[in-house]
Amino acid sequence: MIIACPACSTRYVVPDSAIGVDGRTVRCAKCRHSWFQAGPELPPREEPAAAQAPVTTAVTEPEVPAASVEPVPEPPVVPRPVVRPAARVADETFDEAPSSFDHQPPFRPRRNMAKVWTIAGVGFAVLVALLVALATWLGLPSWLPTAHGTFGSGNPDLVLAFPSERQDRRTLPNGTEYFGASGTVTNVGKQPQEVPPILIVLRDAKDKVVYTWNVAPPRELLKPGESVTINEAVTDVPKSAKVAEIGWKPE
Template identity: 45%
Template sequence: MNAMIIQCPACTTKYVVPDTAIGVDGRTVRCAKCKHSWFQDGPTLDLVQEAPLASEVSPVVPRPAAPVAKPEPEPEPEVAPPPAPRPPIPEHPQVEASDAAPEDAPADPVDEPPFPEAETAPPAGPSPESLRDQIRPPRQQPPADFGDPPASPFDPEPPFRPRRNPLKVLNWAAGIFAVVAAALVFAVSYWGLPDWVPVERPTFAAGEPDLQLDFPADQQERRQLPNGTEFFGASGTITNIGTETRTIPTILIVLRDARGRKVYSWEVPPPQRTIAPGESVPVAEAVTDIPRSAREVQIGWKPE
């Protein structure tokens, strides 16, 4: 029984198998290392030369199936099942396919190639590792950003909502109202009501303690000047009837018509700011161009 050397075209691993395992027509085999399957041709038959005697037969080195490279020790090959049954050849019967090599001829990796020049020959084809390195993965494109989707009325609501304490809200409202009311009371008491407030205000201020105004009616003079303007003169006194020195406020003179409506008013500053106990201060003031409808005069203290 002769042996032949086969080589995997993918990983260049060589195996020694009996020629009867391949047959004359060849068969499909599979590499035990890389699991690559290929069709292996059978050995070439020399039909012209007669077979020499057994004693004179020299060991024949089989021709490698393909250029080989430096082998590596690998496990036994696995022979794939034949593609289709063919009629047997009497001279060279085929061997049934099996996953392992026959027991009498184990497929051992060859340590060195039979021909030294085969080491320099290029490999039968690129290995899967080299092809994997040459393949570049596709560039990852960043996902398109379409922004946040519009809110939908059917979106689920959060499971919990903060509850508002109505008592806390009322307390805040009451506190704000109290602060505003206190500020208004202080402003009115200090500056008085503004003029745009539609309320009736007193014409004169309250009487000053220990201060007495004396403006007799016979001392009030009204006449028409030669140029046709109306003249009015007021005369009187301010007396301190108390026992302490007082401050004299501003005097206010108001003229009213026959129906009691105010038609004219003016302020008279005091001749002096303070007055001693028992002292009297005379006051004399005159104005012109007063309304002709003025019929009544009122004199008092100017309100703050």
């Protein structure tokens, strides 16, 4: 039998046995539409002609049986060939061979992660090199904690000497922590030099600054070859203070 899709009118040639007498659900391979296809119509059954009643006449003759009428078989119907792929029935999709002209999604190549990381590393190295060059040329900004050291550079003609043996660190009888230091400042140059303030820094065992104080020199100006002695002491220093550092106060 020949069936046609009610949605797109595509026609298919299928055997009667595939549809069955009761019909079944089929699906179009072209538009994917599903519908219920009724079974083939059966030819009506022809009842044999009723036997004719015998006719009695005055003349007695033997009864002749009535001739039975047999249906004449109809000539077979030759189906017209339809150039379509045969439909696959029973809730299956009619699949057609894929065409080389069908639209295909664009190909997306996989990312090469090694290449991506290499490019990122090169970019980071270039950025670091640029920052180092700028810091070398312009100097570090003042807001950075490493822009200034703990001590100032001072004057090379002024020699600051606070030997460790002249530093005193002890606990007083009343429990107060005491620290004292004694040293000298000498002008080794050939010109009078101004003496800047002195900075004393106390650090703990982890090299962390725990206490600082400024020392004003007893003399603000030293002549060439002249020295001045400085004696300083402070109480209530932290108990964690272990090391003392003495230098010029930064500007």
